[in-house]
Amino acid sequence: MGTSSRSSTSSPPGAEDARVHSAVHLLKGAVTRVIGPRRVTFAGPGVLRVRSDAPVSTQEAGKVEAAANRKVAEDVEVLEFEMERQEAEMHFGTGIYDLAAPPEPGAHIRLVKIEGWDVSCCPCSHVETTGSVGAVRVDSVAFEERTREALFRFHLL
Ligand SMILES: [Zn+2]
Numbered sequence: 001m002g003t004s005s006r007s008s009t010s011s012p013p014g015a016e017d018a019r020v021h022s023a024v025h026l027l028k029g030a031v032t033r034v035i036g037p038r039r040v041t042f043a044g045p046g047v048l049r050v051r052s053d054a055p056v057s058t059q060e061a062g063k064v065e066a067a068a069n070r071k072v073a074e075d076v077e078v079l080e081f082e083m084e085r086q087e088a089e090m091h092f093g094t095g096i097y098d099l100a101a102p103p104e105p106g107a108h109i110r111l112v113k114i115e116g117w118d119v120s121c122c123p124c125s126h127v128e129t130t131g132s133v134g135a136v137r138v139d140s141v142a143f144e145e146r147t148r149e150a151l152f153r154f155h156l157l
Contacts, residue, residue, distance in 0.1 A: 086105070
């Protein structure tokens, strides 16, 4: 799909990271649809922090998982491109900085876009299409009163 300069189709080093990072973008888009726009940050392997005033129910977490997996099934392209910072903010809002801190003004930033789902500033590697992520499982969701965040624990099959 699309043009690619990659010469190998076998799993390159870091392929697992690419899957996980792509899953984070899928889950962020899913949270936006199921719970509403929230600050979603990646807190290390298998943990996503979602800003929330109230606990997220296991039913809602299940819907988030289902929404992410629908996008996996659609196998849409994961686009990576650069854009001037201010222009990117005008187009996509400052929610793009959930997964990476904003750079200095005037800088070009690297955006990762899943069409109709999520646009985030992110320096990491990603899969080329969402189908390569495989199945996403949300194992649990717990509310952290101190930070007002719901902690989603997830893994990929
Ligand atoms: Zn990413």
